[in-house]
Amino acid sequence: xxxxxxxxxxxxxKTGQSMTLQCAxxxxxxxxxxxxxxxxxxxxxIYYSASEGTTDKGEVPNGYNVSRLNKRExxxxxxxxxxxxTSVYFCASSPLGQGDSGNTIYFGEGSWLTVV
Amino acid sequence: xxxxxxxxxxxxxxxxxxxxxxxxxPSSNFYALHWYRWETAKSPxxxxxxxxxxxxxxxxxxxxxxxxxxxxxYLYIKGSxxxxxxxYLCAFKAGSARQLTFGSGTQLTVLP
Numbered sequence: 001x002x003x004x005x006x007x008x009x010x011x012x013x014k015t016g017q018s019m020t021l022q023c024a025x026x027x028x029x030x031x032x033x034x035x036x037x038x039x040x041x042x043x044x045x046i047y048y049s050a051s052e053g054t055t056d057k058g059e060v061p062n063g064y065n066v067s068r069l070n071k072r073e074x075x076x077x078x079x080x081x082x083x084x085x086t087s088v089y090f091c092a093s094s095p096l097g098q099g100d101s102g103n104t105i106y107f108g109e110g111s112w113l114t115v116v
Numbered sequence: 117x118x119x120x121x122x123x124x125x126x127x128x129x130x131x132x133x134x135x136x137x138x139x140x141x142p143s144s145n146f147y148a149l150h151w152y153r154w155e156t157a158k159s160p161x162x163x164x165x166x167x168x169x170x171x172x173x174x175x176x177x178x179x180x181x182x183x184x185x186x187x188x189x190y191l192y193i194k195g196s197x198x199x200x201x202x203x204y205l206c207a208f209k210a211g212s213a214r215q216l217t218f219g220s221g222t223q224l225t226v227l228p
Contacts, residue, residue, distance in 0.1 A: 042218030
């Protein structure tokens with residue numbers, strides 16, 4: 001019963017390097033999300049995808065790109081990593097739109113990214 | 117950007133104590149309020165989704181209430197256990213918004 005699976009779990013990058021965080025869900029959910037969690041701040045939405053083939057910017061999209069490869073997979077790419085992108089990244093999914101009545105969000109276990 | 121505040125930021129309680137904490141959100145244009153529980157290195161998991169003023173929800177020793185008119189929700193834990201140690205996050209959705217806004221969380225530590 002995998003749910004939402006994201007990789008890698010830990011990564012250290014040098015400033016300027018690029019990397020892609022991978023995410024897959026096996027619950028046949030329509031919507032998928034990428035969040036970042038920083039100390040003292042709530043989860044902030046980076047990008048989301050309401051359905052296969054669509055993506056939209058969230059609250060903090062700068063420095064990131066996403067791809068909704070198919071219904072199961074939603075990847076997050078850092079093209080040129082910066083120290084300000086050091087954070088814990090969560091992928092998530094939901095059956096319908098975010099926050100729809102009775103519609104909870106299912107999260108992955110997080111990816112700890114450090115940019116030095 | 118909507119303002120969702122949680123208090124306290126952190127607290128320590130003794131095993132067996134009951135505790136509660138608060139999530140404050142805008143009182144206008146309410147749509148839904150979520151509570152999540154997050155243990156470090158694990159996935160945040162949903163506790164409750166609340167949509168109606170006066171809602172009370174319960175899951176084991178954890179319960180929540182909702183007051184949409186004054187813009188707050190309380191989360192209660194009765195007889196805290198060490199396994200309740202986690203960060204509790206609330207998230208608010210306004211009717212006009214396309215996404216949830218999360219609070220910064222309350223970090224609970226239950227001491228044995």
